[in-house]
Amino acid sequence: MDQWIEAREMREGTYAVVMHRAQQTTHHLVVYSVTFPARIGLSDADGRRLVEAAVGVLAERGGDIEHDIDLDWLVHLDENFLHELQERLVGSTTV
16 A cells, blocks of 8 residues: 655644555644653654654554644553654654
């Protein structure tokens, strides 16, 4: 599947994301708290890479992705999401 995700930092913890998949482009606003990376054990993770990985996890699950995505809330609601995100980032060479 032709897919790419690009995140652009608007301010600390807030990113504008453009995602292209299945010949459709969508725009998203992703936010997380300043303490989020440390709380999930990824304090050294690059924010842009963290957001791109998070949206990638959601894309792999299929279905529509909300426009506004709060990573703190998502991790709170879905324990599997955190595990998938950590796996994706730890497996990456650009954490």
